[in-house]
Amino acid sequence: MTGMTDYEKAFITLFNQTARYHHRHKVFEDFVSCSVIALENRLCFSEERERKYLRIAGSYQKPDMNRMAQLLAHVVNGLQAGFCDFLGQAFMQLDLGDKYRGQFFTPWDVSVMMASVLLGDVKTLFKQKTFITLSEPACGAGCMVLAVADTLNQAGYALHRHLWFSATDVDPLAAGMAYIQLSLCGVAGEVVIGNSLMNERRRILYTPAHYFGNWAYRLKAREKGTGSVMI
Template identity: 30%
Template sequence: METNINSFVSAEKQIINSIEKLSGSYTPYVIFTDWVKMMAISIQNSCTIHNKLWDTREKLYLDTVKKYNSGEVALFCKMHGLLWQLYQEYGIYDYLGDIYMRSGAGSKMTGQFFTPFHVSELCAIIRLKDVKKDENIKMNEPSVGGGGMILASAKVLCDKGINYQKNLEVVAQDLDWNGVYMTYVQLSMTGIKAVVVQGDTLAEKDYSAEKMLVTPAKIGVLL
């Protein structure tokens, strides 16, 4: 899909301006992390059965959203819609990583920086240069960040005429919940089959259900 750069910048800029507008009582970092948390929970709970875990996540969502008034909540919803628009109209890209860095959410104090997408794409081109059209590909990202490398891999497969939604399966992990939520949202919106886990890849062997988010594509649900 050919990207319309001007429209892309406009839609992304609207999200960044909204984060700035919402930043008053809370920093851009808090606004961004609350936004991706609420998006991730709303996607996960919309495609899973109502059980104890569903209730736990719903409570986390409600505890987060109650920090904001109705106008601010409406702006969060608009931002969610704009992110969907980016993926639907302008193709695969690490939009959340870009928004995070451009909105002022990232800083030396948070210690969280995301690889520029063109660098991730170059790495994916090299790594996937010999992949065959009907080959099933399994990826494990032990420190996934915002999911940029997985998204770049999906884009490279797509550019090669390979159906990444059918042929690619992912297990992604990260210590930081913000990275987990970012990855989950982006992989859900691009239709990638994935399990995204919060935890220490080196120290932990088993993960509880509370630490695992499963994308709609992995469950078999269309958004």
């Protein structure tokens, strides 16, 4: 995707109007944290998560918490209009990928090209497989997984049946962005906050499609030779 959609422009405009009394990076982190909690608590309510949400909300004026909800609505609408790295692009447009954090996200068009090369002939890929699994050891905001999912979707393969992913990032902010986007796009899998090189898994977030698609059972019962795609 080149350029910015109307939803992304609306997101950035609204974000810049939200909680001007806080540092921009803090507002973005809190927006991501609150959105993750909202998505998780819709699946399985947790008092601990709710307390974290209330702690965050306590540092904002009520109109700004309302704007947080509106920001998430822009993300939902943007992803419904077409798969993209909505949050990764917004993050970079807001100049939040500063050098001291080293956070820079791969452009969507590059990820789509890489996904096409990775998957090759999709019909041939599924001749002897009912589904594929995808491992992304440094997922960022989930752009590469989204690009693979979009490629399968464009080829006519239902994501909830044909793809399961495991995406890891050492940065909780990036992992949270990935969880939001992959959840909203209906992709089944897990987002892991941890270090792939050290096999560290500090926290695991399962997307709604993981539960709805009964993937815990499918992964355990899959026949030998189903195979996986590693990136």
